[in-house]
Amino acid sequence: GAAAVVVPEAPMELLKLIELVKKGRAEAMSSHLLKHGIDPSQLLPPSTSTEYDIRRTPTILHLAAHHGQAQVVKLLLEKHHADPTTTTLSAQVAEKGSEEEEGENEVAVTSGSSFTAYDIAKDKETLNAFRRAMALLPDSWDWIGLAHVPSALTPEMEAEQERKAKEKTRKLLDAERERKKTREVSRPSTPTNNRSGATTPTSTTSSSSLLGKNLASATAANSQLSPEMRMRLERERRANAAEARLAAMKQQETVRRAVQEGKNVCVACGKALDGLMPFDKFGRKFCTTDCVSKGPA
Template sequence: MAHRYNLNVFCLPSELVDTLTPRALVGQPPPREPSPPPPTVAPLASAKGCNICLGATFADVDEQRVHFRTDWHRYNVKIRLSGGNAITESAFAQLVGGLEDSLSGSASSDDEISDESDAVNTLLSKINYTSLSDVPEDGTLKAPLTALTWFHSPPSTQIGVYRMLFPLDTPPSAYLSELKAMQATVEGGRKWAMFLVAGGHFAGAIVRVGRISDEQDEVVQTRKRKPPKSKPETEVLEHKTFHRYTTRKKQGGSQSINDNAKGAAISAGAMLRRYGEQALRDDIRNLLRDWAEDIHECERIFIRASVSNRRIFLDYEGCVISKGDGRLRTFPFPTRRPTQAELARCLQELVRAKVSHLTEEALRAQDEAYLASLPKPKPLPAQPALESVEKPKPPRLTKEEEIVREKWNRLLDMVSKGRLEPLKAFWEREGQDLGGIDALIPEWTGDRRASILQVAAQAGHDAVVQWLLFDLHADPTTPVPLAWTKDGGMESDASDAEAPPAGSRRTAYDLARSRAVRDVFRRCAADHPDWWDWFGIAHVPSALSKEKEEERDDKKKQRRKGLREKMREREAREREQERSSEVVFPVEEPPKAKKEPPSGPQKLGGSSGSTDGIAGLTPEMRAKVERERRARAAEARLR
């Protein structure tokens, strides 16, 4: 049986549709049979029972209602819905006992039932029973869902259809029946709405897909002798495209996104782009209002837009398309710039069935190779094994410890960022509670520096370092931990290294990366030499007094002055060399016009023309001579 390759999913041949079967992995074992119902215990003559939980009987209705609110019953219900087996009450108690945090009681209120952090959901998240229905008995995996669903027609024909064409709540087992129902004709034809918007470009269309009812064709045949021409399977009923300037050139992104990220720009281009965005939004909404009647008749509505542009179509006052409309779809394939041609391509891609011709042997080999490439699922642990899977509990902190940690984090953040004024105000309030200026940084912060002064010195904030040294008398002799290296990293073998001799440990001065910070240490050593052992333990090389600093500044000025003088001398020498290299050529007066006598003998000999003086020169030399001649003529005119 020969088929066309351009098959419309709404106009498939009947002989092909009748032979279609859902395409599944040939190499995959049959699905697992549903778990048998649990054995029920015969209740007493006047007792009530639970069909889910094993051996649960109740004396009256109130006791049964209490049971329905217990974690045990809720757990069994969710396990059964996920394809698992119900467990006894003692087994459930063992599972709950292995949790870190369980509920305080079995009878929960309505608010507690809706909480997603209770024991039932915690157990389900650990066991992950939601994937049990996807894992067969032998441990193989099913193929993941793709944009296309395939149907097989023996002996060697496969038809692929996009899942987006089916209703959203359709299970995969009902795809074939939906495909057969799509072959029925609809009065007026099936209508779709398609919209594309990106980068200020918009393209929209109302299209007809599938066949039209034959009643109108029969009426036309009774009136005319010639049969009417058959209408195409797809037809564009309405279409519109327009463009607005909304995107920043060479930078991408709309103006509104840039304004939200960096603040509103005040350039002329920004104002034009904002106007373009507003105009684009108004144009699209006006078009939707004009097409409202056709959109209400559409079977599917396809929209391709970004998150910000999607608000143009939905969720505004008087919107034509509601936000929760079940007809809404996205294009299940990449699209290009919104144009009328791109809409036509997307339409053909959606309605055209994908056709392949593979034999069952080739399909089986293909499926086996695909299943072999899938990662094997991890074996599910047994239920009692949950007791051994326990993560170590982090130590619980008291409220006071949490407050202290928050203070340290704020302090280190302000010091590392150089925020001096907030740091001063914070230290006046909290400095004594944190242990003073020389308190060591706690280990739980993860900071490998020992003091606040070391943090400020390595960050390069000279103003903060000066405040710490001069005002708070911070200790510069505190050693840096051995694991801290010069570039801020960790030494790999620091823990195994022997302790260095005294005085060789690094200090805050060694962590300083800028000259301004090092000068602060040297100034403090010069002004207050008796505070600390600056030149020994603190590793400060020398003191920097005001006289030395002024002397250093004078040397800098003299050095700069000498450099400027050398530059002037060099420029003067270059100008003199240019003048000496110039060649002065004699400038000859232009020859006077010679009048030839009307008659008579002529004098012997030639006359010197205007080109005798520059004859034999290169074009560059001639141009130079001409410039000299013009300059002399201009000087003569000025006199």
């Protein structure tokens, strides 16, 4: 029978390089390439290692693009001049050739898909790394035909893209502000209560302003009094408050007595209800809505 093909282990320095590429350690990868003299465009050798698959990522550049390591791609292309035109198909052909396969097998392989590193790039930033390299090194490779990079990306183009993105964001924000204004304008305003006892916002504001001025004036005047005079005024204020409380208590007692005696009076203020249309709440009679809100004495 045919002898089994022995697939060697990949060299340690190559496995280390692959690890650095997959982790995105661009500067360390670059130093490793230079230190060990590794050709960044070489096809990765067949290996039993699970770190890479030469059918999908036959070169270091393919590997970096596949894992979305844009900075690694940038250094490989711009500093180490890795070949972006190598395809997965060419790697498969090389692998089959090394195994000395029959001609029909080689035809079957070459009829498969062919992907460059750009074709398998993971994300937009990685794709842009190829386009920036194309702008920087336009004559180094057949970027469009063989590397499949559709167009270059210059700094001016990126600046214009950023400007357009900012302009779009600004327009969206302006539109949102306009929508908020429209909602506020169309929102119905709170109707002004003109019934007895109610105050409009203007009158409330005026009253508050007047009260503030009077309070400020009183405070200023009080600060100019002697300590003895301030104490005298405080005693008078307290005495008046006590008298008011006693009068209120006496009024409440009078009202309660009148109600208990069955007199036709307001249960809040004691006013006679004869000849009036009283307000009735829970069986109690009141003379006005103010008394209704105050409740019974």
